[in-house]
Structure formats: C-alpha cells, structure tokens
Amino acid sequence: MADQHPAFISIGGDIAYNGNDLNDWKVFDEETAVWRAQKIPVYPILGNHDLHGKEAVALANYFQRFPELRNARFYSVRAANALLLNLDSSLDELSGPQGAWIKEQLDNLAPEVEFVFLVLHHPPYTSSSDDQKFGGGHSIREAEKQLARMLEARQTLTRARFVVLSSHVHNYERHEHGGVVYFVTGGGGAHAYPIERAPEDLFQSKRVNYHYLQIHVEKREAMITMRRLGLETPTPLWTTEDTVHIKVPGNK
Numbered sequence: 001m002a003d004q005h006p007a008f009i010s011i012g013g014d015i016a017y018n019g020n021d022l023n024d025w026k027v028f029d030e031e032t033a034v035w036r037a038q039k040i041p042v043y044p045i046l047g048n049h050d051l052h053g054k055e056a057v058a059l060a061n062y063f064q065r066f067p068e069l070r071n072a073r074f075y076s077v078r079a080a081n082a083l084l085l086n087l088d089s090s091l092d093e094l095s096g097p098q099g100a101w102i103k104e105q106l107d108n109l110a111p112e113v114e115f116v117f118l119v120l121h122h123p124p125y126t127s128s129s130d131d132q133k134f135g136g137g138h139s140i141r142e143a144e145k146q147l148a149r150m151l152e153a154r155q156t157l158t159r160a161r162f163v164v165l166s167s168h169v170h171n172y173e174r175h176e177h178g179g180v181v182y183f184v185t186g187g188g189g190a191h192a193y194p195i196e197r198a199p200e201d202l203f204q205s206k207r208v209n210y211h212y213l214q215i216h217v218e219k220r221e222a223m224i225t226m227r228r229l230g231l232e233t234p235t236p237l238w239t240t241e242d243t244v245h246i247k248v249p250g251n252k
Helices: 022-031 033-037 055-065 096-107 142-155
Strands: 009-011 042-044 075-079 082-086 115-119 161-166 172-177 180-185 210-218 221-230 237-247
Touching: 022 033, 022 055, 042 082, 082 096, 142 161, 142 180, 161 221, 161 237, 172 237, 180 210, 180 221
Parallel strands: 009 042, 082 115, 115 161, 161 180
Antiparallel strands: 075 082, 172 180, 210 221, 221 237
16 A cells, blocks of 8 residues: 555444554554555544444543644544545534534535535445354444435535445445445454345455455546455465446536
C-alpha cells in the first residue's frame, strides 16, 4: 500500500485483536512503520475488537496512535470533491449525538462534494451470516439495516453518490441497492474465510480474498479497485480482481 503513495489510508476497524492489549498495538506499530516514515495520513474507525477488554484502556491505546482525532469516535474528512464520514458502529448510527451529526452532515453537503464515503465497521449488506458453516461469519444487524434504508432514501434526492465501506466480514463483497454502492472490505489482517455468496452479491468468488481497496477520485467519477494478495504460490502475488466505476450525474 505504501508503494502506491496514497493521499491517505482509511482503516475499517479491528486494528488490534484485543484493544486493551498493548502488545497487539505494538504489532500494528511495527507493521505500519513504513506509513509513518512516508508521513501518510491514516484515518481509522473503531471495530469491535478495538474495544475488547476494559474500554477505557482500549480507547486510550487507540487514541494514543491517532492523536489528531482528539478523542472523537466519529468524524469527517474532506478531500477535494469527496467527503469521508467515519462512523462508530459500536454506537447506534442513527440516534444520539452520532445520529444528529450524520443528519447534519448529509443535510449540509457542500455543492462541490460529489462523493460521500461512509466508513463503518459493521456492514449494512453481507453474504455472510452468524450460522455459516465456515466459521467466523456475521449477520447484518438491525442498526445497519436502518442506516441503509436512510441512505437509499436520501440517494434519490442527492446528486452526490453515496459509497459505504465496511469490514467485519473477513472477505470482499460488493452490493448495490437504491443507487448506493456497498463494499465489504475485511481482508487486511486476520485470517480470511470463504463465504456462501448471496445471488445479489456482485462479486461471486469461492476464494478467500486478502486484499485492500484502491480508490481514485476524479471529477464526477470514482474508480474503486480491489487489489488481492494471492498466497497460493510460493511467491505472493498482487492481482486486480474487481474494478468499479461510480459516476455522478450531471446537474439536475
């Protein structure tokens, strides 16, 4: 990833296995030293594993590595014609302070914003489920279902395109509903596992997929590429397995 010299890196949570374990965070520090050496900004969100153990200790470990967040568990980042809304899905997304903040952000999009990327840990759509036979599966929660319904209703009235980036499931998926494009990108650390893909999953693959997403945004178009790390041969191999072009319509 560092070799691509990105403008910034977004992490969808579960940075540590146990958030209260300092040794887990030291592993992250070692593995991402090249990012800090290249001064690549990193915009993380919290996953359920990041909050394991005593939450106060876990959050202290998290914010120590990302002091620029100023203890904010949800926050926005503006990058040219894109807006990142980084959410905390350990909290309900549509109620309380976070719900009010999301509503304010979407109600007051700058005219120049053409893409809104919502980054959260738990996916609103997934082929996975709690009872999948391969183990480690996760079903969709009601909170994320409600978030998806809200976004799809707004998308019909909004020129900017909504793109949802989630993780939690250890594989790659792509869905589209109501004009909103949903990615599950959970192949960046812990063991990836196969999933029984639903017919509406736009990426039909039987393989496990260690990967990251490379996002290139231009005026009125974003290109999102899934870069897969193949470990089936003695020499690891990077390949492009999925590419999506998301376009913004002309002025209404």
